[in-house]
Amino acid sequence: MLLINHGDMPWDQLTEDEQKEVAADYEAVSRTPGVTPGEWLEEPALATTVRVEGGRTLTTDGPFVEMKESLGGYLFYEADDLDAAIALAARIPAARLGGAVEVRPLK
Template identity: 50%
Template sequence: MKYLLLIYFQEQNLAEAERQACYDESRQLAQDLAAKGQFVAASPLQPTALATSVRVRDGKRLVTDGPFAETREQLGGYYLIDVPDLDHAMAAAERIPMARKGTVEVRPLIELEGLPQ
């Protein structure tokens, strides 16, 4: 089953050296998951200052700079994994470096048939 691990943290509280150490540890986690055939994708996100939110109301596109909601923690990255069950997904989530400073939300995917590979 595929799970999306959404990584939330306070992006302004992360020094550049901490960010680079997090990237290094995250690359190792991705390699470990890939060795088990469980890695699908992962990536950090650019800061929320570069985000754009799009809504459609009454057939018209509304564009807003910034993230959808003001929150204490921001979405900073993700892993997409394919593991046997929730226990395996949580085991991967606890290895994500930002789980020690923020929150990792574990969400199972609904796999729709007919989508491109």
């Protein structure tokens, strides 16, 4: 699984041409054989964090922790090996725009 973490560069700071390039890059990654695209997530401020303590369900608006990088989306990739997954992760625009892509094996 590739977890796409957005950095602190907001989309609206990119020029229109840069936005088109980023969108085309994400589309190309999605069409890569072995990739099952996931879904984009809303911003962390819209999250609700759920915990159960002493049998009571507790909710908190927003993410639990402040972090520079927030999960923005994900995809699944049936890779031959870790090197192939890393190569694909390097093609994801968030990795070059101040974010990161976490490659995590599934059980």
